Amino acid sequence: MACQAENNIPINEESAFRENRAIEWIRIERYWTDSEDFAESSPQYLPMTCQHCGNAPCEPVCPVYATYHTPDGLNAQIYNRCIGTRYCGNNCPWNVRYFNYHDPKFEDTFTNHLNPDVTVRSRGIMEKCSMCVQRIRRGVREARYDGRELQDGDIMPACAQTCPTNAIIFGDLNNPDSQVSQMVASDRNYELFGELGTAPGLTYLAKVDVDAEEHSEEEEHAAVPQSPVIWMTVNG
């Protein structure tokens, strides 16, 4: 919900899900633990959003350079360049790029509730998680006005802000003191589909299953994602 409100994501009607054309920049993947008895298996949840790969499969296939890597390490989608070939969505191993098959629909009451800092995407273009780039830009500007360096916690994407258990953490990976840097150093840290070698900007922390014998770490049960996006130091 936070993501939908922040980024002007249109309301997904039931038909959108039936057509497999729903737009959810962040979705929750659900897994079930291995157990033959359904009643004993418990669900595991994994938030799935654009991984902001350092070596992104979606970028080289775009014929118009609508998706590219920003200097601060974001995988950006430039809506006005996009011509809707959908190659990028086809090439994304995480299926986190969403194509606007329809014009966005909002309830009439939403007219004055859209975020003015984010473009409303029209039919025929691709969109995806932008890591709330409007918030990043704003945070960078405000730090500059105050004449200070960016600090940990200055910038927070909508998903991280709304998460009650702080399961999503955003920060500067170049700064060794930041919270993300320390969490990435943990041996619970892993990349989703790391074997593909796309160098995701998002990594996940494996959940420690307290019910398991000897408190062993079960890597499959990932629950704590973190999003260490690297941004450039601001100048000028």
Next chain:
Amino acid sequence: MFRNPYVAYGVLASPGILLVVGIATFLILQRTLLAPTAQAAPDQPIDFPHTVHAGMLELDCTFCHRAASEEPHAGLPALEQCMFCHTAVQPEDNEQIGLLLEAWNNYEGVEWERVHQLPDHVQFVHEAHINAGFECSTCHGDVEEMEKIKQVRDLRMDDCVECHLDNEAPIDCTTCHY
């Protein structure tokens, strides 16, 4: 009787010349007629005189457009803000202030016509430019001398990018497009 047009009109009708003339015409039109600057200045529901407020009274732009130095959107003042002064300033012979009072007393808004139409996919951040030390008139022209506000600057992407390059501002796509 069939007449070969190339023969009839000579070199003027040859495809090469037509192409050259066509391209030249298009470029000239694009620079003049098609430019946003060529848009006619729209009539406003109330003839708000910037000449009086910004010119004669020398009010600062941010006195009314308060968000300009703090928010991406400069914003139009609410009627309430007009009434800060116009509860007292009500010359009887002025019809335009009458329109303002009428809207205020009837709890109606005034539907101003937007003059500077940027496409939706461009995010122009007013605060960044104001805080970088630019005058409003850099883009908006000498508003205090305009009877009717009109767009004076091209405000297309090459205009933005040239200025960004001159001032060593970032020209990364996500600076403006997100």
